[in-house]
């Protein structure tokens with residue numbers, strides 16, 4: 001049987017019309033455009049209008065992705081929707097998308113916080129490479145604003161709503177998804193969570209009186225986790241693909257905070273301008289963040305056929321997920337042959353990164369101490 005690879009053949013997005021700028025937030029909480037833009041890089045975000053639902057946004061993004069791929073909903077074998085903000089607790093929002101888009105296939109919702117879409121892409125890749133399915137629609141969508149407390153300046157400035165979708169199709173050409181990593185550390189569950197509304201604490205008057213229906217976040221904790229994870233997971237996955245960070249044409253990180261990306265780029269010894277960012281216009285759109293950046297990177301010409309892309313998301317869970325892939329068609333020179341210049345270069349860079357990583361891990365307690373001391377001053 002011929003090898004099966006999974007390639008992105010279609011992409012699309014849906015952005016709600018309503019814009020919430022930093023200046024708007026200045027009227028709502030004790031903050032400033034200057035603080036938000038220097039500490040996060042965010043200038044504005046989009047918030048759902050009354051006509052937008054999670055399923056309608058996902059459906060529109062999905063229809064646009066199908067049009068680019070040149071297929072119809074009837075051609076789909078599976079729909080995976082990554083979200084933490086479904087229309088309802090039940091049914092699964094993926095079934096609503098399947099119905100609204102006019103498909104007759106299986107559909108399920110996947111929840112892994114902001115890492116959801118990268119988890120979903122990896123899952124879709126497994127269905128395709130195993131031979132079970134040929135065409136999968138993978139959507140990342142979020143109306144995260146419904147869980148944001150707009151009286152809390154530490155979270156309200158970060159999040160926005162959006163949807164983005166990709167069509168993944170089988171191919172016999174050796175490209176597409178080359179390597180991926182899925183990660184979880186549930187010991188950090190309370191770093192980023194919504195206290196009430198689940199089975200432990202169903203919604204009640206106590207919920208409303210104490211704002212327990214909204215996101216609570218240990219921002220500094222998530223920040224440190226994010227920097228460490230973004231750099232290390234990207235490197236592990238790139239090496240797993242037989243590549244080095246220098247081979248990657250474009251990095252697409254989760255769009256949470258520009259400072260997280262800058263720190264990670266420094267740790268990886270990669271110029272920050274190789275990291276695509278559109279968070280200034282959208283903020284953190286959770287599960288929609290990485291696919292939205294991918295769609296825009298393709299649309300605005302940052303990516304072309306044959307380019308190598310490394311995408312990494314992190315978020316509630318705590319979770320993380322990384323995918324290294326090649327877009328379109330193209331020859332990849334993997335460093336797998338035993339004796340070659342590429343192989344020597346690959347081994348040298350991998351070894352030096354491993355030594356640096358070990359040194360950084362050993363120094364982590366010192367960095368943490370210095371960071372806490374600087375903050376206290």
Ligand code: ACO
Nearest residue numbers: 031035113114153154157219220222223256257314315316
């Ligand atoms: N405006 C003005 N001041 C503020 C604001 C604000 N919006 N928010 C916090 N401050 C104040 C704080 O109260 C604090 O004041 P104090 O020193 O008097 O106590 C000061 O600014 C510094 O606060 P820090 O929390 O140290 O600010 P920091 O530089 O760490 O930035 C931020 C906070 C932006 C939240 C950062 O920690 C961050 O980006 N963390 C990661 C968050 C993240 O990515 N979350 C999403 C994960 S993905 C998912 O699954 C949803």
